[in-house]
Amino acid sequence: MNLRDMALKNLCDFDELFNLHSSMPDNQVIIAYEGEFNPQITQSVLSLAERNLDSKMEEGQTKRRAYNIAIECLQNISTHSDRDEKNPNCIFVIGQRDGHYFISSGNTIKADKIEKLKRKLDQINTLDPEGLKQLHMQAIKESLKNQTTSNSGLGLISIARKSGKKLGFQFTLIDPENAFFCFQASFPKKSV
């Protein structure tokens, strides 16, 4: 039985359903979505995320940061994932723990894109806030000059700046051509 069949079998079992529910204690999962992504679904996920953040009555800046990072993460999924019939699904989660918000995404990408993406993320993670600002300004200037529609990592830089922490990521090979790209941005809730 492969992993996927096992997961499906488990979800059909009441004990496992209860376990899944119990593994997500109150207030720790703001939103979790796994499945197909398209612009309509992205909008629904964002709208639900916003509603749930509102219900946590977060201070304005914290909510805005979470929402902004969520927008960029969801658009990264839409723009950069390489979905096919075998691997159609992506995952998106906003959670909170120990005074931090965690915004995570996972999507399939072609294995030959790993190196370039990893280089970009490693570069971002070596920079301090001032270095990130410089990189951001430079990327914006270039995009203005070239009028390109591609974002040349602008979204990732913007997430890193809003997060103020190192970006988390991992690539897991699914088969020789495809990998699953896990990404996470976190930031501390502002103490009021």
Next chain:
Amino acid sequence: MKNLTFEATFETPQVVLDGNAGVLEFSGRSHPEDSLIFYKPILNWVSDYLKSPAPSTRIVIRLEYFNTSTSKMILSLLNKFENTENTVVDWFHFGEDEDMLECGKEFSELINLPFTFHTI
């Protein structure tokens, strides 16, 4: 010239472009997945406006959220006004939203126009 207006949606801002008054106003949120589709008619309107602009132009940015692709559209729009006399930018941010204020300050470094910052 004819005004161009858009009502706000979940992911696009309210836009009021008033050519006679010389006021261009963007309010709300702007995070469409493909911002070029939304901003193309706006940029075209601006190109027409700049052929015979009002004596002074005020660009009002009052956005709560915007994504990176929108930021490029806003910069392209502001860029078009750099050689137009008497153009000012009024940049609004919510009181505690330091990120939006910082973003406005950075835009003002990239664009050669006078910015005034306001708190909502």
